[in-house]
Amino acid sequence: MSGTTAGAWQLEARGDRRQFAAVEQRWSALTGGSFPMPAFTAASTARFHLHFHATRVRDVAFTATETATPVRTAPSAVRYEDHVRLWLVHRGSWALGDTRDNTELTIPAGRFALRNVGRLVHYATPPHTTAQVFVLPAATLSPLIRDSMVTGEISAAEVRLLAAHARTVHETLPELGPVGIEAARSTLLELVRAVAAPTFSATDSTLAPVLVQAARALADRLLTEPGLSSAVLARELGVSVRTLQRAFAAEGQSLTTHIRDRRLHEARAALADGRLSVSEIAAHWQFADGSHLSRLFKRRYGMSPTEFIRAGAGRFEPRAERAA
Structure with a gap:
């Protein structure tokens, strides 16, 4: 592949064909030409408004898109034999074109579709569609896709895990x-x-x-x-x-330990802020009472909430949270 093998960017874009060309250029720079963006109809680029997150991780690319205007690609003879695509549609719908009979398969909100895309010629979305799209190496995934298509509910646990991981990768990739x-x-x-x-x-x-x-x-x-x-x-x-x-x-x-430690961390930040009492902080972060918070806080940080405040909360760096 040419260009960088990993990267992430995001934007909110609106405007006309000239502004849309800038979006296409950024996509090409991110993917190094390995994942060409399809051509879009004149109506789609003449006036558009979208939020767009894009991520590339070697031979995998994915986007999270929210469109305020309708989008439709122009029919094309370009084939994507080496790619598999996965669409997760959260709102609106996503229509897929197919060369076999020039019809469209529509993926409604709450559904996903995973397919080989060698025959894909266009797609269309109505206004206010929110979706994630993954472009993946066919050599790795094609054997799992029977009849060239897998569909299901995005509420499935494995789909939610994928969506959560994709968001984390986008945020942490740099x-x-x-x-x-x-x-x-x-x-x-x-x-x-x-x-x-x-x-x-x-x-x-x-x-x-x-x-x-x-x-x-x-x-x-x-x-x-x-x-x-x-x-x-x-x-x-x-x-x-x-x-x-x-x-x-x-x-x-343990998960219980994680929840307790996160609540203590937030309670410590609230104590440092100084606007709430110990009992108010305990109630907000779901400790039984101020005494319960004080016991756990001292065990975690080596001093009570009161001692923490007196020591100068803004300057205190507890032993358990010091940078390595």
């Missing part, structure tokens, strides 16, 4: 070294295989770290909820509690 980039790519492909194959197991050693990542991200969003537990997270992620606990055990930490 910080990753060569080993991290290869690990990110390998996990993306393993998760797509899980989407394609009915034998997915969340206890797989390759997939367990992604399950842990998804659970941590979900837990962080629910830290102030009184009912947050392993059972709640397992239900939201579509796996059993035992599967989730095993995944965390493989990482050397």
Whole structure:
């Protein structure tokens, strides 16, 4: 491949054909020409408005797109024999064109489609469509795609894991070294295989770290909820509690410990801010009371909340959180 083998960028773009040409140029620079962007109809580029995240990890590329205007590609004879594509449609719909009979297969909101795209000639989306699209190496995935198409619900656990991992890769890619980039790519492909194959197991050693990542991200969003537990997270992620606990055990930490430590971390930040009392912070971050927070805080940071404030919260660096 020419050009860089990894990169990520995002933009909100609106305008006319001239501004759209800039979007195409950025895509080409990111992918090195390995994943050509299709031609679009004049109506689509004459007036457009979209949010666009794009990521390339070696021979894998994926986008997250939200369109405020309709988009349609122009029919083309270009074939993509070496690519498999996966569409996750969160809102709106995504219509796929096919040369066999010039008809369209529409993927509605809440569904995904994984297919060999050698015969793909165009696609179309209505306004306000939100979707993720993955372009993947056919040599790795084609054997799993029977009849050239796999479809299903994006609510499936393995699809949610893939979507969560893709978001994490996009956000962290600039910080990753060569080993991290290869690990990110390998996990993306393993998760797509899980989407394609009915034998997915969340206890797989390759997939367990992604399950842990998804659970941590979900837990962080629910830290102030009184009912947050392993059972709640397992239900939201579509796996059993035992599967989730095993995944965390493989990482050397329990989920309960992770939730407690994250709540203590947020409580410490609130104490440093100084606007709430210890009892108010305890209630907000779901500790039983101020005394309960004080006991756990001292065990974690070596001093009580009151001592922490007196010592100068803004200058204090607890021993358990010092940079290595």
